[in-house]
Amino acid sequence: MTINRRKFLGGAAAIGGANLLGACATSSTESLTPGVAKPFLIGNPSEVLLTKGKTPRIVIAGGGWGGSTAAKYLRKLAPNAEVVLLERNPVFFSCPISNKWLVNMVDTSFLIHDYLATSQKYGYRFIQCEIMDIDRSVRKVVTSLGTIEYDFLIIAPGIRYNYEAWFGNDRTMIEATKSKFPAAYIPNHEHFNLKKALHSFKGGDWVMTLPPPPQRCPPSPYERACMIAWHFKTNKIKAKVTILDHKDDVRPINIGFKRAFKELYKDYIEYVPNAHIKEIDPFNKTIKTAAGDMKFDHAVLMSPHQAGDLVWKAGGIGVNPNTGKATGWAEVDNKMLHLKKDDRVYVIGDAVGLVSPQFLFYPKSGHIANRHGRIVAKYIAERLAGRNPEVSLPDNLCYMMVNGSPKEALNVQFDYKINEKGIIEQTQIDYNDRKASFVAENFKWAGLMYEDMFG
Ligand SMILES: Cc1cc2nc3c(=O)[nH]c(=O)nc-3n(C[C@H](O)[C@H](O)[C@H](O)COP(=O)(O)OP(=O)(O)OC[C@H]3O[C@@H](n4cnc5c(N)ncnc54)[C@H](O)[C@@H]3O)c2cc1C
Structure with a gap:
């Protein structure tokens, strides 16, 4: 038997029932199969x-x-x-x-x-x-x-990934890039995919393309490169992380990150500035940039970001x-x-x-x-x-881990004020010295943030 949904809702309203989903539904829920009604909770964008x-x-x-x-x-x-x-x-x-x-x-x-x-x-x-x-x-x-x-x-x-900047409307290239070499900058299946790729990586060239500013969390790709390099170093995997940066230099925490690349990961990280992307081929694993071309074994391909x-x-x-x-x-x-x-x-x-x-x-x-x-x-x-x-x-605070043994991190802090011309002004302080205390502060910060949102 098919229930007449309008009558059913009318009855519920008449006895004062408060319906959470679709109490005021106005359109029919008849499915495309004649005589088969679609279950109420499947919902319909045209209903209330x-x-x-x-x-x-x-x-x-x-x-x-x-x-x-x-x-x-x-x-x-x-x-x-x-x-x-x-x-x-x-x-x-x-x-x-x-x-x-x-x-x-x-x-x-x-x-x-x-x-x-x-x-x-x-x-x-x-x-x-x-x-x-x-x-x-x-x-x-x-x-x-x-x-x-x-x-x-x-x-x-x-954010959204602006893959169109690389591939226009070529869905085949976009889907191949997204699925084979995800950026993992939007939660969350991509993160699991990236983690799996990292832990099954046997060695070779690991590339990261960094998007042009403005981008989500500018220092975090450098942190990611350090963590991946630390993983290769600790597990004696013969591999190199090449950072293809759109920018002309590391920013923020320039000195701290560059010291980490040189002092901790000399054989594991290569930093390439001004590497504006010209062409990416996810099938043949090649990248052409303004700073040179390369082949890779695995990559974290971060396209430009947008709202x-x-x-x-x-x-x-x-x-x-x-x-x-x-x-x-x-x-x-x-x-x-x-x-x-x-x-x-x-x-x-x-x-x-x-x-x-x-x-x-x-x-x-x-x-x-x-x-x-x-x-x-x-x-x-x-x-x-x-x-x-x-x-x-607002204010802003960011800790970036660069070493896993011993555990050490860098830090950057921002403050904002309105100046006499009514313009919002930013002050930025980079803490370039690697410190164990920043790691402890980082986890404390995260705990307090999660508590603030979900505690
Ligand atoms: C690797 C990495 C490290 C980072 N480290 C730090 C750090 O140490 N410190 C720091 O402060 N920041 C860090 N960030 C940045 C931080 O994650 C982002 O800045 C933050 O998530 C932005 O918050 P948001 O609310 O704007 O967006 P999000 O947190 O991304 O929230 C957007 C939400 O909207 C939902 N949504 C979007 N569209 C739809 C739709 N059509 N229908 C339904 N839901 C939708 C999404 O599912 C998502 O849950 C890091 C980011 C990355 C990727």
């Missing part, structure tokens, strides 16, 4: 996922470092608002600390965190789904399970006034972090575009994304309370 009441609703699109922080802080700062976190992954996997995890210095359990338990503990709603579109004209997010309206939206999608797809779907990408081309990053009010064209839509974390003529972009780090999450939660809570939010700026 959550009915909207009078309570102000804040939807957060993306539950990484920025989005998870924002969800938790919004519950604290705006207790009367409804907070909904939408995320495609079932669990959180941390990119920070993952370079240490690659070489077995830390267990997977340290990196992963439970969305559902956190949302239940703090009282926001977590819905695992794919976000497919954002329609700002009617304040609606379209997900794989249905649509959801918002009063305020926080877009926290992280995650959701900023594009929301129409929030900036346009370069000189070229008329997309900047690739969200065009936000540099202090309030909402889209310049829509003050109900905030963008946080890596996706944020230009913020200052002095340093251009905030470092695309988990630390900054966490601070953005807190800041924007405060801004929205203030607005809901009928007040004008005061400007807050």
